[in-house]
Amino acid sequence: xxxxxxxxxxxxxxxxxxxxxxxxKQWIKIQESGEFRTIFCVVDEHAITIPQDPExxxxxxxxxxxxxxxxxxxxxxxxxxxxxxxxxHAELNWILNTITPLGELQRMTQFKDxxxxxxxxxxxxxxxxxxxAADILLYQTDLVPVGEDQLQHIELTRMLAKKFxxxxxxxxTVPEPMINKTGARIMGLDNxxxxxxxxxxxxxxxxxxxDPPEIIRKKxxxxxxxxxxxxxxxxxxxxxxxxxxxxxGLFAEKTIEEIEKKYQGKGYSEFxxxxxxxxxxxxxxxxxxxxxxxxxxxxxxxxxxxxxxxAKETASQTMSEVRQKIGFI
Ligand code: TYM
Numbered sequence: 001x002x003x004x005x006x007x008x009x010x011x012x013x014x015x016x017x018x019x020x021x022x023x024x025k026q027w028i029k030i031q032e033s034g035e036f037r038t039i040f041c042v043v044d045e046h047a048i049t050i051p052q053d054p055e056x057x058x059x060x061x062x063x064x065x066x067x068x069x070x071x072x073x074x075x076x077x078x079x080x081x082x083x084x085x086x087x088x089h090a091e092l093n094w095i096l097n098t099i100t101p102l103g104e105l106q107r108m109t110q111f112k113d114x115x116x117x118x119x120x121x122x123x124x125x126x127x128x129x130x131x132x133a134a135d136i137l138l139y140q141t142d143l144v145p146v147g148e149d150q151l152q153h154i155e156l157t158r159m160l161a162k163k164f165x166x167x168x169x170x171x172x173t174v175p176e177p178m179i180n181k182t183g184a185r186i187m188g189l190d191n192x193x194x195x196x197x198x199x200x201x202x203x204x205x206x207x208x209x210x211d212p213p214e215i216i217r218k219k220x221x222x223x224x225x226x227x228x229x230x231x232x233x234x235x236x237x238x239x240x241x242x243x244x245x246x247x248x249g250l251f252a253e254k255t256i257e258e259i260e261k262k263y264q265g266k267g268y269s270e271f272x273x274x275x276x277x278x279x280x281x282x283x284x285x286x287x288x289x290x291x292x293x294x295x296x297x298x299x300x301x302x303x304x305x306x307x308x309x310x311a312k313e314t315a316s317q318t319m320s321e322v323r324q325k326i327g328f329i
Contacts (some may be wrong), residue, residue: 027145
């Protein structure tokens with residue numbers, strides 16, 4: 001049997017190159033290897049852990065699904081679906097909540113960060129990682145390709161799987177995280193101390209996958225750099241330039257050493273000008289495909305519907321077992 005890969009993106013904010021380099025780019029490689037059963041989900045139930053405008057949310061869900069297809073996720077090779085179309089996610093989330101220690105949820109870094117920005121902290125935000133565990137465990141997932149920021153949530157998922165298995169008998173596969181060496185944590189262009197984020201208030205923090213070329217050039221031009229002018233990778237002393245080098249390397253498929261060599265003795269302005277073009281070129285094919293796909297939302301919807309039907313087959317098998325194990329009739 002092929003090993004199962006599951007991952008997802010929350011349709012909140014603007015999908016940015018951190019999501020692409022940290023997650024989606026890995027997904028495509030894994031899909032193309034043909035070695036795995038690949039499942040990619042648009043996790044709309046996660047998006048509503050922060051208040052969302054319903055109309056905007058609907059548009060975002062379609063945008064993320066369309067972006068999945070535009071970046072190369074192929075419905076012939078991978079399952080693509082919307083989380084809320086498979087109600088087992090919510091049901092398993094509930095059951096897992098009943099074995100999740102409150103303290104574990106309260107110590108999650110993302111919960112701490114996100115709750116600081118909210119006027120009133122809602123229970124859904126606290127329970128976010130349990131829902132993520134449900135997503136992963138429903139499909140008996142072996143590997144979860146994500147950026148570094150999700151590591152803590154996957155550790156919690158592993159803990160819950162082991163706890164459930166110990167308490168009720170072998171039920172869930174215990175998943176492993178799958179994290180890229182470079183690209184696992186792309187930092188903000190406006191502040192290399194914090195990760196690039198799709199919900200950042202300042203749009204100069206990120207490059208969105210759908211940013212037009214002139215915006216990309218402008219954002220790279222104003223990206224912060226470090227005090228000494230050398231183009232050298234040094235995460236401690238030169239965090240901003242190191243981040244730009246990582247982005248360059250991932251888009252151009254070049255090693256950091258190759259890029260350092262190319263810009264030896266040259267200044268930031270030449271480096272940044274080239275970097276902007278590398279990103280513009282890197283995103284052009286997916287942007288063109290997005291424009292085409294966007295014209296036919298019905299076709300995208302049909303793919304998502306079919307994906308949900310297929311996902312339900314696996315999810316319902318897991319759920320029958322779970323219900324039986326915990327003593328439901
Ligand atoms: P989300 O929507 O915040 O991010 C989607 C993916 O992008 C990665 N990522 C980054 N990688 C590198 N550098 C960055 N600056 C950066 N920002 C984001 C994230 O690590 C993630 O892989 N909880 C998840 C969604 C989710 C999920 C799941 C993921 C729900 N259920 C089950 C995997 C499996 C989230 O909010 O990701």
